[in-house]
Amino acid sequence: GENVEQHPSTLSVQEGDSAVIKCTYSDSASNYFPWYKQELGKGPQLIIDIRSNVGEKKDQRIAVTLNKTAKHFSLHITETQPEDSAVYFCAASTGGYQKVTFGIGTKLQVIP
């Protein structure tokens, strides 16, 4: 089955700096890569996703890149703000109605 590795497990950045979270996956058939933000006591919320036919996708301060050859994908948050502090999960799926495999999560702390 699919295996998703995520690092770092914790990340502290100064407000205004950029944050990068990296993930790798094992199943070359995976073609859907969502990223979720989970705030304390709440369910995960989809913040951005990318499909295997795209190398990069950007939405305001958030961007995701995908390298299918290396089976790497990354989340980039620019101009970080304190409200970006949360746990971020990467995930991978073969799409359709298949289950999604999650990384272990990265706790991001943005220091004011």
Add this chain to the structure above:
Amino acid sequence: GAVVSQHPSRVICKSGTSVKIECRSLDFQATTMFWYRQFPKQSLMLMATSNEGSKATYEQGVEKDKFLINHASLTLSTLTVTSAHPEDSSFYICSAIGDADGELFFGEGSRLTVL
């Protein structure tokens, strides 16, 4: 985006009782829903895949007689924790596939505390 509603958000019960958690897709039909358990500071652990009109598929190590899942309609799946014990205390989260492309939307989660 699609909305998934989960209820209750918090529940406290006595040991030995059963607790039902509901997961509803509010603005779309969800043929497939998923139930997860999350321990503090850990990732989501998939418990089972709930398919409308059929039996749920449980992950290895998850007791199907302990965690009863019903998906009677395209907008509702329920998880019942039977004869709950303190070790069942956890954060339970559901999710639903929003469309054929596989976009996954999560409920807000339910915090279960068994005394």
